[in-house]
Amino acid sequence: MKKPSSPSSATSRDRRKFMINTAKTAGGLALLGIKPAFATHHDAHANKQHTVQDIMDLIFKEGGLSPIKDTVDTLKSGKASQPVTGIVTTMFATIPVIEEAVKRKANFIIAHEPTFYNHRDDTGMVPDNGVVKQKQELLDKHKIVVWRFHDYCHALRPDAVSYGVAKKAKWLSYFKTGENMLTIPPVSLQALVKHLKSSLGIAHLRVIGNPEQTCERVALLPGAWGGTRQISTAETQKPDVLIVGEVSEWETAEYIRDGRSLGRKTALIVLGHAQSEEPGMEWFVDWLQPKIRDVKVSHIASGNPFTWM
Template identity: 65%
Template structure:
């Protein structure tokens, strides 16, 4: 399913008005605090401004709340964790736009595990504070450039090397060890996992934040021929073993595993920046869901 569109307002007129500058909106009578936009209108705006075609079979649906609900503020994040929900409440923001699931499985099936006590408590908090959660995954990756990969490249200082639609980018030569340290520092990650010769020189990078799956990760190495593959997460018995064997066979193939949440967070941070000027009457705040792991 994809988000329903509120046809009570002529879509073309509404979007045309919203896409004007703040000054133009003032002329139209839209002043901050004078007009409440609904969740549906915000979703409508995102698709229009992003030049996004509606996706028929997408997970990007409302997970809680209602499309007609007026928006008091927006939080962007990776995972809508309890901490993120509490921050939304603190900011008096009732609309969370999250890249990943709220309920621990891809389709946010609330019956995925029966009698899930954690899920019940989370839903109670969401219902009490009337929080709307919209998953923004497929549409986020459909933006040009892909908000996630571009957000990561930008935060790593690789904007000049990034090319929309390409997995690989070429950076000045750096050792695998130095590259891992650079990613930790620039992306604010406490620990990363690495396979390969730490002294090997890396210039060609395959950048795959998030969870692409073993088949696509291995295929990227075979077709893109990178010096190093950078991923969010992986199946250890698939991609990690492939990279290990490649090195044992004499190939110089590095692997850096960042962690799923922290690897895509820069994308939702960038999305918040993309969205703010398009909604001058609504406060848009990015709240990081952070790394769930404590490293010992």
Template identity: 60%
Template sequence: MYPTEPSCHTDLSRRRFTAGLIRSALTISATGTSLFLPANSTNNKTYTVQDIIDLILKEGKLSKIPDTVDTIKAGSGSQQITSIVTTMFATAEVIRKAAELGANFIIAHEPTFYNHKDATDWVAANRIVSQKQELLKKHNMAIWRFHDYCHSIRPDVISYGVVRKTGWVPYYQNKPMMTIPSVSLGAMVAHLKQSLGIEHLRVIGNPEQLCTRVALLPGASGGQGHVRLSEAEQPDVLIVGEAPEWESPEYFRDAGLMGNKTALIVLGHAASEEPGMEYFVEWLQPKLQSIKITHVASGSPFTWY
């Protein structure tokens, strides 16, 4: 038997069905949703501030830290995210730049309100705190501090960001101590300035001294921490973020005057940890593809003369 010819009614139904598909595709395309993607596709998923925090803890395999300083400093956990900015300090300039980028969530490594726990009443009627709070409200900006958890991820996000920029990843084992190919202190200073983009460094030690055993402590681990590590490991050079001038620098100055060979390099607090918050974009973005993440450097507060 020969196949029967399709009837006019069947052909008309097929054409109507096809036209319906086209209309649906055009309608869905106009709303920004793919015809072939479910409504809850990751391309269209929305996130709140708390969603992002929970995601970071989950992906970092982190347990909740009691009494952590990593709390929401502005905005709320239920606030829906447009895009994210990472930084060291959520300065007024960073807040404005984030708003220009269309972001409404800043993940900052350090305090927003000038003290470790971000208390806003530590100085009564503080004009600068009030002005900053108004700036945050103006731009509907949320801030979460990412400090304790940041250092708990393995490898440590901050230290790993630094060794990536300096080219020391092959020697890094998620510990402060590294053994690198021998280089003079002067050459190391030049390398750190160039690789980390720092204009000036403070150094105690002989520029001709050869350095192989390097201790890296970004940020502000305190004078006792600096001295304790130096005594335990006796590195050729200790590289820190910042140091109280009456503690570590005086210790290493006297040590040098009495024949000890450990040199000290002070990078500056922001300069020593900013590479970590820059690297954090690369860590987080693949886990959060539907939200744009940008690093905005807060930079140094100082002008050098």
């Protein structure tokens, strides 16, 4: 016959049962992405070792992002299971960016553009590419994970790149999520160029237009939208100025030049691809860091690859 439990042993069992049920409840809530009411903010972050996958999952959850079919946003080096010692955002994971990340003890690079010189990072595009091999060896040596954050970056609301550029250009009061047209206070094209050079930190801009013309309706298309979308925007929206990251010189540039010869007023400002989207990856640090306080997130600008001679 089983011996009756004493009051003290019953209390002990009840306490253990409560702790087990509490742990189960907390774990279940965590799996559902719900923070238990009894958990403090400190408890949720203290001494947590995040993996690359954890960080990507966090970005998806906090950004309200849904899977994109056939996305180019994949890991270009390293493994998703690797613990993260630090995070760096950038436009291009260049050799100097990788070396600086190593100095900062950051082993996870979130890059907006390709690492291996083509849209899908096909390392076999040019067989036996010596530069590709050396770059892979450098990444492997320092156990650096590179994740391209392009499609999902633009899927954020607001689009991280457009928002970042508008913020750095001090145009947030004119910016509307999901729109590429901004109405700014009237300014001459020459003054607008000066403002963009100063606010975005760009030494030289390429321009088609009359320096004295007035610019108020601005089409802001940072990055490489392609000739079709750039020309379509100019044709349908009729902005005073089209501001882009880069152009195919035989497409958008020639359209703008001919249009002006035929009496159209739309001017063109070419910022440069990296410089036009870098502010978005810089702002992404501000977006991500508050959501993961126990891992340092910083930005390293990949910069302009060109010099003027």
